[in-house]
Amino acid sequence: MGLIGAGNMARAMARGWGEPVLCTDHGSGRAAALAAELGGEAPASNAELAESADVVVLCHKPAQLEQVAREIQGVSTVVSVLGGVSFSALRAAYPSAGLVRAMPNTPVEVRQGVICWAQDELDADLAAALRDRFRVLGAVIELPEPLLDLATGLSGVGPAYLAVVAEAMSDSAIKHGLPPALATELVSLTLAGTAALLRAREGDTLAIRREVASPGGVTVRGLAALERAGLRAAFLDAADALASHRP
Ligand SMILES: NC(=O)c1ccc[n+]([C@@H]2O[C@H](COP(=O)([O-])OP(=O)(O)OC[C@H]3O[C@@H](n4cnc5c(N)ncnc54)[C@H](OP(=O)(O)O)[C@@H]3O)[C@@H](O)[C@H]2O)c1
Known part of the structure; x- marks a missing residue:
């Protein structure tokens, strides 16, 4: 070859x-x-x-x-x-x-x-x-x-998107005092583990989310902040941006 x-x-x-x-x-x-x-x-x-x-x-x-x-x-x-x-x-x-x-x-x-x-x-x-x-x-x-x-548009570009997500998650923890090397290690292990769990659960994202986000707990507050900041809308915009460049 x-x-x-x-x-x-x-x-x-x-x-x-x-x-x-x-x-x-x-x-x-x-x-x-x-x-x-x-x-x-x-x-x-x-x-x-x-x-x-x-x-x-x-x-x-x-x-x-x-x-x-x-x-x-x-x-x-x-x-x-x-x-x-x-x-x-x-x-x-x-x-x-x-x-x-x-x-x-x-x-x-x-x-x-x-x-x-x-x-x-x-x-x-x-x-x-x-x-x-x-x-x-x-x-x-x-x-x-x-x-x-x-x-x-999903699997090819995905590593770039997830690299940005990993960076943003690390930076958010570093801002509150977590050492950078530890933040990076925790994020990459968490991404890999969540990917494995997602496959084991046949893509059931809702179940994975609910198991972490107990009512009134800290995770729901974090998720609500991400929704307010337009996380989902940002991914939709990204897909539209790709589509407008597709031959
Ligand atoms: N990067 C990704 O994640 C990804 C994912 C899926 C598909 N692709 C596709 O993969 C292809 C390459 O992307 P890339 O990110 O690897 O680009 P890249 O890093 O710019 O590499 C392109 C390579 O092609 C060589 N090249 C250009 N003209 C040539 C010629 N006439 N004869 C022989 N070699 C020539 C370049 O040579 P020089 O080194 O001398 O410049 C360079 O080594 C693209 O078509 C892209 O759509 C990329």
């Missing part, structure tokens, strides 16, 4: 696989740095990479679709992680390749990612082998293409 691009997403996936990597960049030196970290190679060009790879994974930005496709015409299997780039745009760039749209999130780096997945004109055995390869990085969720961009 050869990765075109060695930025945030390529690096997260390569670190998750933890194996020698084959990747290129656009001149920054990030591909060579990744190959130095994990072993493997950073070929001088995308064409050279495509000659050595059975499957090419597009990890550049969407704007480079046509330019890269011109450099690697003839590749038989293309996995695209490009946000918002449809199968019809990929098909125009790679007319005869088997195609996958895989939308990972950055926790793939620690093998706890979510990879939303759709495929087009791909041999069944190869598709199964590729899904197994990506399952190393986390949960592979197969979706019809129309749901892929909507799902990405």
